[in-house]
Amino acid sequence: MRIDEGWKVQSGNVSGAQATAFDDGTWTTTNVPHDMSITLVSTSNNDPGAMGWYRRHFTLPTGFAGKKVIVQFDGVYHDSKIYLNGTQVGSQRYGLCKLFM
Secondary structure, three states: OOOOOOEEEEEOOOOOOOOOOOOOOOOEEEOOOOOHHHHOOOOOOOOOOOOEEEEOOOOOOHHHOOOOOEEEEEEEEEEEEEEEOOEEEEEEEEEEEEEEO
16 A cells, blocks of 8 residues: 555644544645745745645554554654644654554
């Protein structure tokens, strides 16, 4: 199963976007790796980077039941928070973020 395709992305601090029922229907669809900051224009000389959200909806195949799943995000810029089904399951500042579930 490929999970690098079909991501939803939206710049800005979107309130409530971690909720599973959040409507991301108007968000842009992209594939990862992706750099949202290349599409934004900096509004100040000390802009620390783009704030935004990436979302991906998927269902694991039946054969995954009872197995350990590792989700790894490479090259996350700045301060990431990872949510699964609306619950924060990890966070990382700069670079690699690996979750064992």
